[in-house]
Amino acid sequence: MPRGNIAHGLTVLAGPTAVGKGTVSTYIRDHYPHVWLSVSxxxxxxxxxxxxxVHYYFVSPERxxxxxxxxxxxxxxVVHGRNRYGTLRSTVEQAVAEGRSVLLEIDxxxxxxxxxxxxxxNFVFLSPPSWDEMVRRLVGRGTETALEQQRRLETAKLELAAESEFDHTVVNDDVQRAAAELVSLMGLAPSERT
Known part of the structure; x- marks a missing residue:
């Protein structure tokens, strides 16, 4: 399939650290079977x-x-100055060729x-309801050291400033509601949402 055609049916979801991209994406994977969620x-x-x-393909830096x-x-x-993340072209191309609605959850x-x-x-920015809530989520998940949390919050300030680069914004004030809004922006018919 020509590479220029893979954008048809492709939605890109991005937003700042700790906004809940993974949580919203997991909800979509569990409740909207017609959406194919890319694994980075x-x-x-x-x-x-x-x-x-399921969550990622964990590979060595050399691979x-x-x-x-x-x-x-x-x-x-390179995210947060440390680890690399990426989307495998072949998996996305295959899903689009199969007629799937593809969601990329990326930085x-x-x-x-x-x-x-x-x-x-289709580019969608996932926004926190407030800065304080985003900080609470990052600290509350307890998966990063204090130094890493500070690094991620500095990065988040820059990421929030990029909201205007996106076609749509979805506020993640409630996971179920945010997921439903995102799926609607993907253009899925109601029968494809359950």
């Missing part, structure tokens, strides 16, 4: 409960370099790369 590759180690091929060099990444980025850098390659894709 990453060089970071798994967090407790994360499973290979990630090989994938980038071979042009097998639709997008990729801001990755969203910008996809926009350069596929400006016709």
């Amino acid at each position: 590759a990453t060089t970071r180690p798994p967090r407790p409960g994360e499973k290979e091929g 990630f370099d090989e994938l980038v060099a071979a042009g097998e990444m639709l997008e990729w980025a 801001l850098q990755g969203a910008r790369q996809v926009r350069e390659k596929m400006p016709e894709a």
